[in-house]
Amino acid sequence: xxxxxxxxxxxxxxxxxxxxxxxxxxSMARNGVRSTVIKGVDLDIRRGEILGLVGESGxxxxxxxxxxxxxxxRASAPVVSGTLTVSGVDMAAGPEEExxxxxxxxxxxxxxxxxTSLNPTMRIxxxxxxxxGSGAEAVRLxxxxxxxxxxxxxxxxxxxxxxxxxxxxxxxMAIAGGPKLVVADEPTTALDVTVQAQVLRVLRGLTxxxxxxxxxxxxxLGVAGQITDRVAVMYAGRIAEVGPTAQVLERPRHPxxxxxxxxxxxxxxxRGAPLRTLADDAAPDAAPAEGDTGCAYRxxxxxxxxxCADELPPLGEAATAAPTAFPHRSACLLADEARQRLLGxxxxxxxxxxxxxxxxxxxxxxxxxxxxxxxxxxxxxxxxDRRGRKATLAALRGVTLDVAxxxxxxLVGESGxxxxxxxRVIAGLETSFTGAVERPGRxxxxxxxxxxxxxxxxxxxxxxxxxxxxxxxxxxxRARRGRAAEALRSVGLPEEALDxxxxxxxxxxRQRVALARATIVPPAVLLCDEPTSAxxxxxxxxxLNLINTLRRDLGMTVIxxxxxxxxxRIVGDRIAVMYLGRLVETGAADExxxxxxxPYTRALISAVPGLGVTLPxxxxxxxxxxxxPGGCAYHPRCAVARxxxxxTLTGIQLVPIGPRPPRGSGEQxxxxxxxxxxxxx
Amino acid sequence: MTATVTPGAVTAVDGPPxxxxxxxxxxRGGPLLSWVTLGLAGLVTVVAxxxxxxxxxxxxxxxxxxxxxxxxxxxxxxxxxxxxxxxSRTLLGLRTSWLMALAxxxxxxxxxxxxxxxxxxxxxxxxxxxxxxxxLFLALPGTLVAIAVAAALGSGLGNTFLAISVVWWPFYxxxxxxxxxxxAARPHVEAARMAGVGRTRLIVRHLLPGVVPSAVITASLDxxxxxxxxxxxxxxxxxxxxxxxxxxxxxxxxLPELLAHWWIPAIPGLAVMALSLVANLAGDAVRDLLARDxx
Numbered sequence: 001x002x003x004x005x006x007x008x009x010x011x012x013x014x015x016x017x018x019x020x021x022x023x024x025x026x027s028m029a030r031n032g033v034r035s036t037v038i039k040g041v042d043l044d045i046r047r048g049e050i051l052g053l054v055g056e057s058g059x060x061x062x063x064x065x066x067x068x069x070x071x072x073x074r075a076s077a078p079v080v081s082g083t084l085t086v087s088g089v090d091m092a093a094g095p096e097e098e099x100x101x102x103x104x105x106x107x108x109x110x111x112x113x114x115x116t117s118l119n120p121t122m123r124i125x126x127x128x129x130x131x132x133g134s135g136a137e138a139v140r141l142x143x144x145x146x147x148x149x150x151x152x153x154x155x156x157x158x159x160x161x162x163x164x165x166x167x168x169x170x171x172x173m174a175i176a177g178g179p180k181l182v183v184a185d186e187p188t189t190a191l192d193v194t195v196q197a198q199v200l201r202v203l204r205g206l207t208x209x210x211x212x213x214x215x216x217x218x219x220x221l222g223v224a225g226q227i228t229d230r231v232a233v234m235y236a237g238r239i240a241e242v243g244p245t246a247q248v249l250e251r252p253r254h255p256x257x258x259x260x261x262x263x264x265x266x267x268x269x270x271r272g273a274p275l276r277t278l279a280d281d282a283a284p285d286a287a288p289a290e291g292d293t294g295c296a297y298r299x300x301x302x303x304x305x306x307x308c309a310d311e312l313p314p315l316g317e318a319a320t321a322a323p324t325a326f327p328h329r330s331a332c333l334l335a336d337e338a339r340q341r342l343l344g345x346x347x348x349x350x351x352x353x354x355x356x357x358x359x360x361x362x363x364x365x366x367x368x369x370x371x372x373x374x375x376x377x378x379x380x381x382x383x384x385d386r387r388g389r390k391a392t393l394a395a396l397r398g399v400t401l402d403v404a405x406x407x408x409x410x411l412v413g414e415s416g417x418x419x420x421x422x423x424r425v426i427a428g429l430e431t432s433f434t435g436a437v438e439r440p441g442r443x444x445x446x447x448x449x450x451x452x453x454x455x456x457x458x459x460x461x462x463x464x465x466x467x468x469x470x471x472x473x474x475x476x477x478r479a480r481r482g483r484a485a486e487a488l489r490s491v492g493l494p495e496e497a498l499d500x501x502x503x504x505x506x507x508x509x510r511q512r513v514a515l516a517r518a519t520i521v522p523p524a525v526l527l528c529d530e531p532t533s534a535x536x537x538x539x540x541x542x543x544l545n546l547i548n549t550l551r552r553d554l555g556m557t558v559i560x561x562x563x564x565x566x567x568x569r570i571v572g573d574r575i576a577v578m579y580l581g582r583l584v585e586t587g588a589a590d591e592x593x594x595x596x597x598x599p600y601t602r603a604l605i606s607a608v609p610g611l612g613v614t615l616p617x618x619x620x621x622x623x624x625x626x627x628x629p630g631g632c633a634y635h636p637r638c639a640v641a642r643x644x645x646x647x648t649l650t651g652i653q654l655v656p657i658g659p660r661p662p663r664g665s666g667e668q669x670x671x672x673x674x675x676x677x678x679x680x681x
Numbered sequence: 682m683t684a685t686v687t688p689g690a691v692t693a694v695d696g697p698p699x700x701x702x703x704x705x706x707x708x709r710g711g712p713l714l715s716w717v718t719l720g721l722a723g724l725v726t727v728v729a730x731x732x733x734x735x736x737x738x739x740x741x742x743x744x745x746x747x748x749x750x751x752x753x754x755x756x757x758x759x760x761x762x763x764x765x766x767x768x769s770r771t772l773l774g775l776r777t778s779w780l781m782a783l784a785x786x787x788x789x790x791x792x793x794x795x796x797x798x799x800x801x802x803x804x805x806x807x808x809x810x811x812x813x814x815x816x817l818f819l820a821l822p823g824t825l826v827a828i829a830v831a832a833a834l835g836s837g838l839g840n841t842f843l844a845i846s847v848v849w850w851p852f853y854x855x856x857x858x859x860x861x862x863x864x865a866a867r868p869h870v871e872a873a874r875m876a877g878v879g880r881t882r883l884i885v886r887h888l889l890p891g892v893v894p895s896a897v898i899t900a901s902l903d904x905x906x907x908x909x910x911x912x913x914x915x916x917x918x919x920x921x922x923x924x925x926x927x928x929x930x931x932x933x934x935x936l937p938e939l940l941a942h943w944w945i946p947a948i949p950g951l952a953v954m955a956l957s958l959v960a961n962l963a964g965d966a967v968r969d970l971l972a973r974d975x976x
């Protein structure tokens with residue numbers, strides 16, 4: 001839903017903005033070193049608009065939001081200059097009491113993780129009522145943000161609610177008292193895609209129904225594209241580009257925005273070629289040193305000129321632009337030329353890279369034999385339920401899956417779908433299961449974890465982490481060092497990284513080390529557990545490229561777990577969709593995305609945020625795997641459910657549909673577990 | 682010129698300053714105060730080791746005037762009722778207390794550490810058996826054990842050492858075991874198992890280094906307590922037997938003289954206090970330095 005402001009608004013008398021930032025600079029001390037995090041930001045947040053603030057980690061967007069709230073951590077001794085007013089109150093230098101009152105009266109805030117912002121010892125109702133003033137008002141607010149049965153939920157504690165409901169409660173508290181501005185810092189990042197869509201709807205509704213403004217901080221341009229009116233793209237503490245969402249996303253004018261958009265994965269990203277990434281994976285805080293006068297992006301910018309080092313480009317409009325209340329400004333010396341020059345070059349760049357998936361497909365013949373195979377895999381955990389009673393959590397409820405040698409398969413699902421458990425069973429890390437698993441031995445099965453930082457032993461050097469996998473190969477020290485250096489080179493890290501410890505590396509570098517560790521002795525099967533979900537878009541794209549390259553070079557089978565269908569499409573020849581411990585659909589990646597046969601796959605695809613994609617109408621959240629619904633577990637949320645779905649035994653079996661692939665092709669038929677057998681309207 | 686992006690998977694990451702910086706020379710040296718405190722503890726240790734040579738007089742033989750006050754000629758800290766040089770007695774008492782405290786803590790750390798590491802890393806029945814034994818020792822009241830040992834084997838420095846050692850290690854076993862359990866649940870241990878790392882290497886390289894800081898911090902904070910326990914046992918007459926110098930025993934024996942000749946009990950008493958203070962400050966310094974180094 002792109003809310004483009006039409007030109008009639010220009011005729012309106014200029015209204016005072018809700019929040020106004022002029023020449024804002026914030027410097028903070030970290031480990032005794034002072035650095036300027038915000039380097040001069042001019043920004044207005046207007047009445048009733050959703051302003052998206054987009055940037056990579058380290059761009060300063062969260063510091064900006066904390067400054068706006070007057071909540072900069074005192075421990076880091078922030079120094080603020082410039083002006084920062086929220087509905088007339090000086091949030092930078094005003095008296096503390098005045099700022100506190102302004103926070104209560106005019107500001108609301110929604111953080112990424114509602115579990116840490118809600119008080120775990122207080123009932124939801126009491127917390128909302130505290131902000132709202134009365135119990136009745138609390139119920140009204142909770143109803144307004146779509147909490148079902150708010151009267152009942154009032155008595156619940158935060159841990160008894162799902163993630164989506166908690167975030168709704170946070171929003172209810174944020175809008176209590178009718179604030180003029182709600183600051184939402186990555187409010188949907190921790191949520192499942194289908195839930196994300198619902199929460200975004202609520203946020204959009206806030207401005208439409210209540211007329212309050214929202215500052216929406218996000219790293220995802222797709223999310224910004226769905227609900228914001230205007231977008232400001234931040235880079236290294238400055239605004240690189242700002243303007244109406246549709247204009248910024250469709251006709252970006254800053255090379256950085258262009259790069260971000262190009263490296264962003266969507267359901268239409270080309271599959272064969274390597275993904276585009278921003279030059280130099282180093283995070284933006286690797287930007288020029290303190291006191292630098294040039295454009296911070298020039299170190300990564302493909303259009304950088306000598307002038308860029310000396311001159312700080314002002315945030316300017318295109319020369320041809322008609323005067324408007326919502327100008328589209330970009331801080332680049334090249335102005336509109338940047339876009340033309342970059343896009344003009346684009347086809348050449350696309351032609352160059354060698355195809356990735358095609359190569360592998362050539363080896364289809366020898367692929368017929370499954371290398372990993374699971375039969376009727378079931379896995380139960382004993383847990384405490386929300387009331388503290390013992391309960392059984394059925395993580396896997398009969399999963400039969402064959403993965404052919406050389407194939408790459410993406411396991412897709414939301415939280416609680418059992419995708420990670422399946423991966424852990426295949427890895428041999430989870431041993432309490434019934435059913436059968438066949439896989440190559442431990443040395444031939446390697447795994448890359450979601451949080452590379454946590455998966456690398458912090459006190460060991462990269463050299464130790466790599467060479468300890470070479471024991472038993474009877475190599476001398478020099479040979480080991482050579483192998484380790486070679487493994488690092490293959491993941492794009494210099495040899496000097498051998499002596500680094502994980503903490504000295506950036507997130508992307510750590511994930512590369514984890515990949516080098518997994519592939520220094522080439523495995524037959526590489527298991528990946530969301531290795532890119534914690535990375536910035538460009539970094540994620542480069543890690544995905546790396547996985548595809550390694551796979552091609554080493555002839556590995558890849559099993560890749562992800563919650564993101566656009567990622568699944570890039571890494572997987574085949575996609576297997578899971579829901580509450582069962583496979584609901586399998587098939588070739590392109591076919592599954594283009595023509596989903598299961599209603600759940602459809603919902604997932606529609607929920608992938610994209611540019612110009614309208615917010616889908618999805619109901620419900622994934623139910624708890626403790627006591628899942630009977631029959632087809634998806635039936636309570638399914639738009640095409642029939643009566644039989646609640647009890648069906650056949651509807652949960654993965655049955656082959658569609659044409660049979662030619663014999664010996666090694667391809668597998670599509671499968672769907674649905675009473676409709678893929679015959680959806 | 683290429684377009685927006687660098688095509689191809691692999692972008693070499695050179696070392697721009699910032700978070701992704703590859704290591705250059707590592708900066709050492711931290712808050713000055715911590716190092717000064719540690720230096721003080723080191724000085725105390727050197728003094729303790731050299732005490733027999735530093736002491737100006739024989740600590741058990743009369744060295745002149747009786748009841749010489751503090752600061753009198755030739756006796757910096759005065760003499761006691763039978764003319765023994767108090768400086769010499771304090772130096773040698775300090776030697777006993779300090780070295781014994783260090784030894785007890787080191788021994789406890791070693792024994793408790795190994796038991797805790799094995800229990801935590803292996804889990805299951807190994808853990809259960811080792812920890813129940815630990816609990817058993819943990820349940821023994823230290824002072825009573827010392828009294829019992831002294832009663833059974835006679836009082837003496839060696840027996841006191843034995844008694845405190847027996848009750849001291851279980852603390853470390855518990856701490857180390859708990860830390861190991863917590864570490865073992867962290868992803869890097871699972872990743873190491875996945876990488877095919879053997880059990881011994883897993884324990885020694887992937888678990889042990891993570892436990893050392895907290896164990897060493899606890900232990901260094903404990904040195905002060907052991908000094909006090911030793912002194913109080915000697916005060917009760919269970920430690921060093923007369924006439925050998927021991928700070929707690931000297932304080933105790935001279936207590937009746939407090940009003941007439943305050944310095945005789947006060948000096949060994951103050952020495953105990955100073956020792957335990959230095960030990961605690963050094964423990965804090967160790968904690969600050971290790972915590973700063975990070976995991």
